[in-house]
Amino acid sequence: SSELTQDPAVSVALGQTVRITCQGDSLRSYYASWYQQKPGQAPVLVIYGKNNRPSGIPDRFSGSSSGNTASLTITGAQAEDEADYYCNSRDSSGNPCLVFGGGTKLTVL
Amino acid sequence: EVQLVESGGGLVQPGGSLRLSCAASGFTFSSYWMHWVRQAPGKGLVWVSRINSDGSSTSYADSVKGRFTISRDNAKNTLYLQMNSLRAEDTAVYYCARVNRAEQLVPAGYYYYMDVWGKGTTVTVSS
Numbered sequence: 001s002s003e004l005t006q007d008p009a010v011s012v013a014l015g016q017t018v019r020i021t022c023q024g025d026s027l028r029s030y031y032a033s034w035y036q037q038k039p040g041q042a043p044v045l046v047i048y049g050k051n052n053r054p055s056g057i058p059d060r061f062s063g064s065s066s067g068n069t070a071s072l073t074i075t076g077a078q079a080e081d082e083a084d085y086y087c088n089s090r091d092s093s094g095n096p097c098l099v100f101g102g103g104t105k106l107t108v109l
Numbered sequence: 110e111v112q113l114v115e116s117g118g119g120l121v122q123p124g125g126s127l128r129l130s131c132a133a134s135g136f137t138f139s140s141y142w143m144h145w146v147r148q149a150p151g152k153g154l155v156w157v158s159r160i161n162s163d164g165s166s167t168s169y170a171d172s173v174k175g176r177f178t179i180s181r182d183n184a185k186n187t188l189y190l191q192m193n194s195l196r197a198e199d200t201a202v203y204y205c206a207r208v209n210r211a212e213q214l215v216p217a218g219y220y221y222y223m224d225v226w227g228k229g230t231t232v233t234v235s236s
Contacts, residue, residue, distance in 0.1 A: 031213055033222035035154070042204055042229055043146075043154060048222035049211055086154050090221060096159060097168045098144065098221060103153040 004032075004087055004101035011107040012077045020072045022087030022101045030090040032070035034063060037084045037103075046085075047072055074106075082108045111135035111225050113205050118230030125195050125234070131188035131205030131227055139163070139183035142208045144223060145190050147201035147232075155201075158190065159208065173199075195234045202229040 004024040012018035022032055031050060035043035045054050047063035060075045070089070074081055087101040117129040131143070145157040158169045158179040167179050178191040188205050206223035213220050 029216055030218060031211075031220040033220075035223070037154075042226040043223075044226070045222060045224050048209075048224070049213070049220065054224060084153075088154075088156075088223070095168060096142075096161075096166075096221070097170070098156040098159070100146075100154045100156055 003091055003099045004089060006085075006087060006101040006104045008102065009105045009107065011109055012074070013109050014079060015076055017073065017075045018077055018106065020074075020085050020104045020106065022070045022072075022089075023068055024089065024092070024099075024101075025068055026089050026092040026099070027065060027068050027070050029092075031065065032063070032087045032089045034061075034070075034072045035086045035088065036081075037086065038082075043086065077106075077108050079108050082106055111207075113207065113225055113227035115203060115205055115227045115230035118203065118232045120233045120235065121195055122236050123196060123234055126191070126193045127195065127232060129190040129192065129203055129205075129230055129232070131190075133186045133188065133207070136207070136225075138181075138186040142210065142221075143179075143181060143188045144206045144208050145179060145188075146204045146206055146223070146226075147199075148204070148229075149198070149201045152201075157203070160188070192232070195232075197234050200232060200234050202231050204229045 033048040037043040051063045091099045114132045144159040160179045176194045180189045207225040
């Protein structure tokens with residue numbers, strides 16, 4: 001079982017705002033990172049650290065964290081944002097091992 | 110161009126072995142920790158293993174500990190995953206990923222993120 005918990009599925013109307021959450025004890029100690037994965041493709045990093053976007057990631061993607069919960073927010077969701085989203089962080093043991101959440105399937109209506 | 114290319118996947122019988130490779134280019138491979146991540150058909154991402162920049166330190170998920178060995182050859186810019194005693198549940202796409210370590214101030218410590226991924230190589234364990 002995953003140490004990071006995500007809702008399996010979330011939907012959003014085109015152009016609206018959606019928040020995808022990730023819960024786990026390790027998030028009280030370590031920042032999460034977020035990955036987007038489209039069918040048949042490798043994951044792509046979209047958010048890391050406090051709220052950092054790699055080059056090429058649209059600014060409609062943002063991240064935040066509070067307590068044991070990390071959140072990925074998409075402001076003005078586009079059709080191309082429909083994908084699976086995974087959070088990732090260090091595990092709660094403090095070792096340099098990582099753990100993924102179970103993933104959230106985002107549907108843009 | 111920064112790139113990771115996995116190879117070595119294929120069909121193997123239960124109990125068999127396979128060695129995956131991940132060729133890195135476009136960056137100073139010897140400066141980065143590297144990880145393997147896998148994804149079973151229709152399932153989510155699962156972290157498998159990591160190795161530090163000079164290969165002196167490794168970690169494994171409990172599900173593969175004692176069966177898989179991660180290693181690297183910095184002279185060849187290549188990461189490896191030796192997989193022994195393979196089981197049906199090891200069937201997955203295996204990705205290698207470059208990892209960055211960054212300092213966080215509150216709380217103090219380090220976090221990690223995978224900024225470059227390969228396209229993956231498929232391993233199928235079946236008789």
